[in-house]
Amino acid sequence: MFTAIGRFAATRARGILVVALLGLIAAGAVGFTVFGKLKPDGFADPAAESSKVTDAINAEFGGQVDVVAMVSARTGTVDDDAVLADATDLADRIADDPAVAEAVSYWGTGAPSLKSEDGRHGMIAVKLEDEDLTAAEEFRDRFVDASTDAYDVSLGGPVMTSVEARTQVGKDLALAEAIAVPIILVLLVFAFGSLVAASLPLLIGAATVFGTFAALSGIASATDVSIYSINLTTALSLGLAVDYALLMVSRFREELSSGRSVEDAVVRTVQTAGRTIVFSALTVAVALAVLTIFPLFFLRSFAYSGIGVVLIAMVTSIVVLPALLKVLGYRVNAGKLSWFKKTPSAVSPFWRRVASVVSARPILCALPVIAVLVLGAAPVLKSEFGTPDDRVLPESTQTRTVGDTLRSEFPDDNSRAIQVVVQDEVSARQVAEYAGRLSTLPDVARVESSAGIFTDGAAQGVPPTAAAMGKPEVQRLAVITEDDARSAGAQELVHNIRDTAGPAGTDPQVGGSAATLVDSKEAISSRLPLAAGLIALSTFILLFLFTGSVLQPIRALVFNVLGLSATIGVLVLIFQEGWLSGFLGFTPMPLDTSMLMLFFCIAFGLSMDYEVFVLSRIKEGHDLGLDRRAAVVDGLSHTGRIVSTAAVLIAVNFFAFGTGGVSFLQMFGIGAGLAIMVDATLIRGVLVPAGMRLLGRAAWWAPKPLRALHNKIGLSEAAPPELPQRADVQVQREKTPALD
Known part of the structure; x- marks a missing residue:
């Protein structure tokens, strides 16, 4: 199959590129329509008891409060003459606004619950005709400057939180990409040593982003999709594009340097790196697909966007990118910077030394790493979980100011009811x-x-x-x-x-809010065993099909869970306990349940991404006849630089979200970036070679029935056409003694 794909890309290169360009233009035109179709909520189970109560209140009692207009006296109280007349007029103007269904004010009712304990703040509780965010934004714009010399007016409440979150997400996305893309481009230039090669991941990333936006636009026309899925689309698109392009271009250069023609190099690249990418993409897609079993459309939205990103990145990487490499040929190394004397080697001496040391002393090297990861995972035992409210926004926003005032000065506030x-x-x-x-x-x-x-x-x-x-x-x-x-x-x-x-x-x-939290936690926790089982089973099947071993999938699952547990422990310390809260500018709160589930699936999928990268090269060496230790050393020396470089690049992209103003997106970005770095260094660099060494002969074992099954349905790498003896393999055979 992969040989056929490679031949097709090599012989139809220009046609593929023309079709890809036309598809990109069409996707861009359709994709930009997605932004008006996305929704800011989706954190509640629509079938839960609390959701039925919300529906009943909306149907029978006109709904709950959507907007809170907070009138704050500059001096004195809201009962003073300087405030009274104008505040009453403001309440009347709000009640008469076309977007308002009902408005109840302190000045109209005298209700004590609508006035703060110190008398400085009075409230106008507003129910909108509908919760359309565009209409809510227009309402905000009409009253956001309603302050006078006697009082200040601030707008908050659930709908204003959604409006502010949508605005903040747009700002955060622009800032994150403005930070990440230039840094990534510079790092890519250093990684590839040439401007042409460095631009390829960005091209693949752009195609993936626009393609996924177009797919989301169609999905959002049929069902609810969260606005926060845009952040995942951009971050994951660039991340996978970097991963896959690094692997493909590095392998293409390696095949060219071995003496192959451009066409044969393209075919061999798809046979090897393309096969790895397909299995890698499937593991990520399967992990994300599990999110569809949860009833919260916030999580399902990330499944839609994530699967779209993975599949589009996979197709462009194994079809469009090879076609582009065929057209470029040796010009893939063009634009070489003056301080690079030669193209960076595919083989990393550093990672070869690391793999050699770890393989020689696996227990001594693995135990300290395991101890650090277990220690990092310990805070998970005191983790708490919640759902988002206005406190995910910066303290400087009006919505957050109103929320803080309600919590501190309105003990009788019915919004907590x-x-x-x-x-x-x-x-x-x-x-x-x-x-x-x-x-x-x-x-x-x-x-x-x-x-x-x-x-x-x-x-x-x-x-x-x-x-x-x-x-x-x-x-x-x-x-x-x-x-x-x-x-x-x-x-x-x-x-x-x-x-x-x-x-x-x-x-x-x-x-109510507390009941929504209870029901949301139940909706997720009740499905966690099924989700975990599906992820474990699908990962086991895919890695078995990839390797033919039953122990490799188990080893990979154990190592990945250990690394992710340590990362979640660090997130508990940062975002729940408040470490770095002053520096990052967020309010410590219980971890958002939905975002933590999303983080786990994304980080797990990307960890398996790197697992497949490393394991594929180890298996290639094993299939070429290297002994077990030599195969591990050879595999890590060829993939260590790719994995570590890709990890740094994608981590930069995720860490950039830490500069944003929505705290649960900060948690996701920092958590994903940290998980990737832990996986690429401690897991892939130390635990994988140690685990392979300790497994010994059993590393590639499978029962006879499963071995026979793998021989029938497993996707094996095609033999290379006219493959010369690889010099580095021969050297490794001579220098690395068998350890059987």
Whole structure:
């Protein structure tokens, strides 16, 4: 198969490039339509109880608060004459705005819950006609400059958080690429030693980005896709383009230097490096495909974009890039910089020495590395999990300012309320009894209902919104707690409310921010065993088909999980415990559950990417007749420079997201970059050669039935046409004694 692909690319090179160029232009035209179709949310399970409560509130009670307009007196309080008249007028103008369905203000109701404890801040709670972000942005633009000499106006709330996040993501993406691309280009020039070769990964990356944007545009027309998938598309596109182009171009140069013609070099490159890329791409795609089993469209969106990136990068790398190499021929080395006396060698003396030392003393070398990784993984034991809110944004944003003020100055803020909906016909007495029972639960400040306000089981008056909280066949109760929605106390309260009997013959449903977190964690954790099993099984099958061994997949899985666990432990210290929070400019919080799951799948896939790179060359040496130690040394010496260079380049791309202003994207970028560096150095450089040495003869073992199966369906590398004896292999045979 790979020989045929290589021949096709070599003999139809110009035609392939013309078709690729036309496809790129079309993808660019379609791809730019994707940005207006993406959504900023997707962190909730649409089938969960909390989501059903949100739907019921939207349908029966006009929805929950979308926007909070915070009026902050410059001096005095919001009851002062200097504030009163203008603030009342502002509330009226907001209520009359065409985008607003309903607005409730402190100045219109006098409700204590709409005024801060110190009296400096008053609130206008706004429900929009719909949650279209474009309409919300226009609403923001109409009132963002509503401040006067007497007070300041700031806009916050859930919809404004989404608007601000979309704006921030765009800024972060531009900044990250502005930082990463020039650095990567410079590093590519040093890695390849020529300007022409260095430009190839960027060309592949651009084609992958535009192709994936076009695919996402089509998907977003049919289903919900998260706006954050754009970040993954750009980062992963450039990363895989660097990985695959480094492998292909390095192998092409190696084959040219061995005396092959340009056409034969292209064919042999596809036979070897192309085969490696296909298996590598499949392992990454399978890891990302697992995200589709989760009901949160935030995670499914990354499966769509990630799989698109992988497949497009794979096709362009094994079809378009070989065609380009055929056209370039020896000119692939053109544009050589003056300080490079010769093209960088495919063989790395440094990694040859590392592999030799580790293979000679595998236990002595592996134990310190394992100890460091286990120590790094220890903080995982105290990890906490949450869902995003306005605190993922920088403190300087208006949305964040409003959120911080609500949390610190509005203890009676209903936005923290746990919402309870009873969708049955019940009497006022039954509502009062149920609200009274709920008010006696631990950590409940009060319960508001159509039957009144209840504290510690006793009625305390009637809320201003009582008439709007009950209908003949549906009731809404707000359980107010001073606990933060992400706190363990608030989550425990959700469980307690769900365990509390409702009015006879009814089945109350519980929602709100804390309940959404509880349900989202359940939606992910309940599917984790299946996800882990699918990843392990698919990885095992692919690596077995690649190697014919049953122990190589197990070794790879164990090493990858060890490296990823250490990386997650470091993320706990940074983003949960607050290490480097001042330097990076984020607020320490529990780790975002969805983003952590995404990080694991991406990092696992990229780790397997490098596993296949190294293992393919080791197997090639093994198949050529090298003894086990020589095959490992030869394999790592040929791939060590490629893997380490690719890791640095892709890590730069991911680390650039650490400069952004959305904290869970910072966590993803820094985590992915760190995981890649750990994998390319400690795992590939030390544990892989040590593990191969300790496995010995068993490294390539498989039971007879599986061996026979592999012989039938495994994709084996084609024999090289007119292959001369490789000089470096012959030298290695002479210098490396057998260790059997």
